[in-house]
Amino acid sequence: MTRTVIVGAGPAGIRAAQTLVEHGLRPVLLDEAARAGGQIYRRPPANFERPAEALYGTEAGRAKAVHAAIDGIADRIDYRPGSLVWNAQAGSLDVLDTATSTSRAVPYDRLIVATGATDRVLPVPGWTLPGTYSLGGSQVALKFQGCTIGRQVVFMGSGPLLYLVAYQYAKAGAQVVAVLDTATLADQAAASPRLLTKPATLAKGLYYLGWLRTHGVALHRGVRPVRVLGSDRVTGVVFHDGQSERTLSCDAVGFGHALRSETQLADLLGCRFAFSPVQRAHLPERDAAGRSSVEGVYLAGDGAGIQGADAAEWAGERAALALLQDEGMTVDPGRVSLLENRLSRIGVFRRGLERAFPFPEDWAAQAPDELVVCRCENITAGELRATVRDTGADEMNRLKALSRIGMGRCQGRMCGVAAAELLAHAAGVPIAQVGRLRGQAPIKPIPLGLSAGPEAAA
Amino acid sequence: MKRRIETDVAIVGGGIVGASAALALRRKGVRVVLLERDLCGSRSSGVNYGGVRRQGRALVQLPLSLRAHGIWARLPELIGIDGEYIRSGHFKIARSEADMASLERYRDASRDFDLGIELLSGERLKALCPWLGGKAVGGSLCPEDGQANPRLVSPAFARAAQRAGAEIFERSPVDSVSHDGSGFTLQSGDRLEVHSAQLINCAGAWAGALATQFGEPVPMTSGHPAMAVTSPMPHFMDWSLGVEGGGVYGRQVARGNLVLGGGRGLALDADRARSSRDAIAALTTQAIALLPGLRHAQIIRTWSGTEGYLPDRQPVLGASRTTPGLLHGFGFAGAGFQVGPAAGEVLAELAHEGASSTPIEAFSIGRFSAASPVSSSSKD
Numbered sequence: 001m002t003r004t005v006i007v008g009a010g011p012a013g014i015r016a017a018q019t020l021v022e023h024g025l026r027p028v029l030l031d032e033a034a035r036a037g038g039q040i041y042r043r044p045p046a047n048f049e050r051p052a053e054a055l056y057g058t059e060a061g062r063a064k065a066v067h068a069a070i071d072g073i074a075d076r077i078d079y080r081p082g083s084l085v086w087n088a089q090a091g092s093l094d095v096l097d098t099a100t101s102t103s104r105a106v107p108y109d110r111l112i113v114a115t116g117a118t119d120r121v122l123p124v125p126g127w128t129l130p131g132t133y134s135l136g137g138s139q140v141a142l143k144f145q146g147c148t149i150g151r152q153v154v155f156m157g158s159g160p161l162l163y164l165v166a167y168q169y170a171k172a173g174a175q176v177v178a179v180l181d182t183a184t185l186a187d188q189a190a191a192s193p194r195l196l197t198k199p200a201t202l203a204k205g206l207y208y209l210g211w212l213r214t215h216g217v218a219l220h221r222g223v224r225p226v227r228v229l230g231s232d233r234v235t236g237v238v239f240h241d242g243q244s245e246r247t248l249s250c251d252a253v254g255f256g257h258a259l260r261s262e263t264q265l266a267d268l269l270g271c272r273f274a275f276s277p278v279q280r281a282h283l284p285e286r287d288a289a290g291r292s293s294v295e296g297v298y299l300a301g302d303g304a305g306i307q308g309a310d311a312a313e314w315a316g317e318r319a320a321l322a323l324l325q326d327e328g329m330t331v332d333p334g335r336v337s338l339l340e341n342r343l344s345r346i347g348v349f350r351r352g353l354e355r356a357f358p359f360p361e362d363w364a365a366q367a368p369d370e371l372v373v374c375r376c377e378n379i380t381a382g383e384l385r386a387t388v389r390d391t392g393a394d395e396m397n398r399l400k401a402l403s404r405i406g407m408g409r410c411q412g413r414m415c416g417v418a419a420a421e422l423l424a425h426a427a428g429v430p431i432a433q434v435g436r437l438r439g440q441a442p443i444k445p446i447p448l449g450l451s452a453g454p455e456a457a458a
Numbered sequence: 459m460k461r462r463i464e465t466d467v468a469i470v471g472g473g474i475v476g477a478s479a480a481l482a483l484r485r486k487g488v489r490v491v492l493l494e495r496d497l498c499g500s501r502s503s504g505v506n507y508g509g510v511r512r513q514g515r516a517l518v519q520l521p522l523s524l525r526a527h528g529i530w531a532r533l534p535e536l537i538g539i540d541g542e543y544i545r546s547g548h549f550k551i552a553r554s555e556a557d558m559a560s561l562e563r564y565r566d567a568s569r570d571f572d573l574g575i576e577l578l579s580g581e582r583l584k585a586l587c588p589w590l591g592g593k594a595v596g597g598s599l600c601p602e603d604g605q606a607n608p609r610l611v612s613p614a615f616a617r618a619a620q621r622a623g624a625e626i627f628e629r630s631p632v633d634s635v636s637h638d639g640s641g642f643t644l645q646s647g648d649r650l651e652v653h654s655a656q657l658i659n660c661a662g663a664w665a666g667a668l669a670t671q672f673g674e675p676v677p678m679t680s681g682h683p684a685m686a687v688t689s690p691m692p693h694f695m696d697w698s699l700g701v702e703g704g705g706v707y708g709r710q711v712a713r714g715n716l717v718l719g720g721g722r723g724l725a726l727d728a729d730r731a732r733s734s735r736d737a738i739a740a741l742t743t744q745a746i747a748l749l750p751g752l753r754h755a756q757i758i759r760t761w762s763g764t765e766g767y768l769p770d771r772q773p774v775l776g777a778s779r780t781t782p783g784l785l786h787g788f789g790f791a792g793a794g795f796q797v798g799p800a801a802g803e804v805l806a807e808l809a810h811e812g813a814s815s816t817p818i819e820a821f822s823i824g825r826f827s828a829a830s831p832v833s834s835s836s837k838d
């Protein structure tokens with residue numbers, strides 16, 4: 001029998017699992033997290049449940065549906081939470097059981113990679129001060145632990161999450177001092193035709209905005225974050241509003257510029273990558289159904305390119321159907337074309353979002369030399385520029401070798417985006433040309449003292 | 459448009475050997491062009507463990523290795539950076555009396571080469587290194603051996619050669635080589651054509667094709683030493699550690715990370731390799747046995763590389779036996795980082811003076827052909 005494995009129990013992985021189950025398969029579903037739901041529908045610990053409405057707001061209905069989907073198939077899949085896939089070798093994954101620190105090999109014939117995303121971080125001076133969080137991290141604190149990152153919070157950066165998290169914080173009783181968006185009003189206006197392709201989503205975004213405004217939260221557009229203030233922890237932020245520098249007091253900062261895909265597993269599996277100008281990133285290639293360039297490996301959800309939670313559900317289902325088709329099974333052709341239609345339409349909306357919240361392309365030019373880019377290795381923008389200048393490095397892996405950027409615990413998952421921007425700018429080459437850090441196992445640090453478990457039967 | 463260049467010596471491969479040869483040739487005033495298909499020092503030379511040791515090398519390699527030792531001492535002056543090279547000492551652990559006896563034999567056999575090897579008893583070791591696991595019954599210290607950062611050192615050799623006037627072309631694979639009886643023509647795509655009187659084959663694990671083309675096939679295989687590095691830990695160890703009989707080896711870098719090696723990785727294709735699951739598992743177990751303090755450390759990265767091995771684990775270094783003007787320097791069997799700079803100098807001597815002051819007979823390519831077709835112009 002074909003061994004089918006799914007990595008990632010977010011919306012994409014859950015819908016994929018459900019689809020496989022409906023067609024008579026019993027997949028293995030691996031997820032590093034303790035509970036299924038992924039990033040957006042993250043569930044708090046079981047002894048800490050709160051109502052979905054409080055946790056997920058307007059997404060409560062979808063969250064409940066996705067949780068119901070996984071709960072409904074629980075006895076028909078082999079679901080393994082707390083399972084970090086840290087390495088892949090043809091036909092088999094290395095999986096660390098985080099509770100017992102045992103690693104075992106999980107073999108597969110077909111694999112759906114639904115590893116999701118993390119924040120895309122463009123550092124500002126002071127971002128390493130305690131009290132500074134990524135936007136997603138701020139949200140995780142709220143959803144998972146039920147606490148806020150501070151009492152008086154500034155959110156800055158750009159992307160849809162900026163307003164959403166600000167709204168969620170304000171609703172949860174935190175004082176949101178301000179929302180500082182690097183995008184301009186003109187950006188958002190220019191994007192509206194494309195955003196109108198998903199009117200309900202656009203309406204939600206506008207609702208958060210309106211709500212924040214009527215509740216007296218200061219909104220500044222077209223800003224440039226200058227620095228986070230403080231010596232032991234955050235005491236304020238400085239930003240440039242287009243005319244002059246302004247200072248705000250606060251005790252916490254949430255910041256970020258949309259999301260980046262978690263692609264290392266696809267990389268270790270040997271998937272071919274290509275540069276996506278819209279996402280400003282190298283992404284594993286997939287066809288409309290989610291097939292990667294490697295036979296038997298399918299890609300779904302934000303891990304293969306940021307498309308959002310709804311698209312993740314569709315892509316998960318579509319990839320599962322592709323897998324079933326490739327197994328010679330018959331699937332509903334109407335469903336297939338419905339999903340593919342939805343997925344192709346989401347592309348237009350995506351481009352709209354990128355237009356509304358454009359990547360601040362001048363970030364690298366403005367990053368001061370003393371800015372710490374890599375927290376693990378404490379490497380500054382100035383050191384990266386000097387490396388480029390002194391050695392002629394014009395490619396990410398070379399920059400890594402010569403500067404140690406991406407050599408720490410995160411392996412560039414956090415600092416990689418910023419380093420690529422600085423490299424492209426300093427070397428005077430287009431961002432597409434600087435390449436990407438090659439994936440290296442382990443995907444996340446693993447204990448040296450791990451013990452090897454028996455090979456798991458799948 | 460295709461660029462055509464005339465030069466004295468063309469070099470294929472920008473690893474530590476090719477780049478050192480280029481630098482040494484420039485120091486002799488010889489015109490040199492080096493072609494590297496990727497980036498200089500991006501292969502074995504840039505991804506190795508960083509052990510800079512003489513101890514444990516076959517005796518035939520010691521003259522070359524001692525020559526290299528002298529070059530390493532002058533590193534900053536030669537390549538402009540210190541490359542994190544330190545003479546931290548290389549300590550080889552014996553885990554049994556038999557291993558201890560074998561270390562003693564090596565010390566005696568290598569006495570003429572003045573490695574300064576000192577044997578340490580189990581008791582002294584326990585007193586000196588409380589962090590060592592219980593298995594060590596003693597060991598052998600070579601105080602002036604050490605370690606360096608290959609990521610920095612190897613590309614810096616290429617940059618130094620370039621500063622000294624070598625023409626270096628990166629991302630320029632040599633697709634074809636021809637020889638018209640007097641000189642060589644190298645092609646790299648439709649961009650570059652190089653004409654030279656002499657050619658040095660420093661293509662690492664991929665050097666076999668060129669040797670074969672000139673009628674000198676070698677039984678070279680590829681090997682992939684498995685590597686891993688931990689997150690930084692408080693500093694506890696100066697030595698670079700090895701184990702008699704093989705197995706795991708490790709060193710702690712200035713940042714506190716432990717670089718570990720041991721076992722074989724797996725090839726992804728002809729060019730790429732990574733640490734295999736089995737190697738990582740074996741390496742972690744052995745590393746903890748050797749250094750129990752690592753039990754609580756974390757591995758943050760693993761990798762491997764592709765290196766050429768000949769059956770006797772000695773390199774091919776010297777003149778071609780079939781083709782005048784052709785020199786080989788490859789097949790360093792997982793231990794060419796330390797000797798690389800000397801191999802480069804030897805190749806430069808062979809190209810410029812026609813002979814080397816360092817004995818290299820043991821590395822002749824002729825050792826693989828039953829009936830060696832010795833050409834009259836052979837220089838070694």
Ligand SMILES: Cc1cc2nc3c(=O)[nH]c(=O)nc-3n(C[C@H](O)[C@H](O)[C@H](O)COP(=O)(O)OP(=O)(O)OC[C@H]3O[C@@H](n4cnc5c(N)ncnc54)[C@H](O)[C@@H]3O)c2cc1C
Nearest residue numbers: 008010011012032038039040085116136301302308309312
């Ligand atoms: C922090 C954060 C907050 C977000 N909040 C919102 C929001 O409020 N509203 C919104 O619309 N969108 C939000 N998004 C975006 C949204 O999460 C995604 O669009 C959606 O979750 C994508 O679904 P997915 O199934 O592709 O991935 P995810 O939901 O990200 O799920 C991926 C899963 O894979 C697991 N995983 C990844 N790598 C491994 C591995 N190597 N081994 C084992 N398991 C692994 C992860 O633990 C995770 O559970 C957020 C994203 C992030 C990163």
Ligand SMILES: Cc1cc2nc3c(=O)[nH]c(=O)nc-3n(C[C@H](O)[C@H](O)[C@H](O)COP(=O)(O)OP(=O)(O)OC[C@H]3O[C@@H](n4cnc5c(N)ncnc54)[C@H](O)[C@@H]3O)c2cc1C
Nearest residue numbers: 471473475495503506507509632662763790793794795796
């Ligand atoms: C993981 C690992 C650990 C090691 N640890 C140690 C150690 O601790 N100590 C030690 O002394 N040694 C060690 N070694 C061995 C050492 O790294 C090598 O022996 C040494 O680097 C070989 O240098 P090289 O210049 O011959 O080869 P390489 O560095 O492989 O250089 C050859 C170059 O030729 C290029 N090339 C190939 N074909 C072409 C072509 N057609 N056109 C243009 N360019 C071409 C390649 O791209 C490559 O850059 C280790 C090796 C590995 C892989």
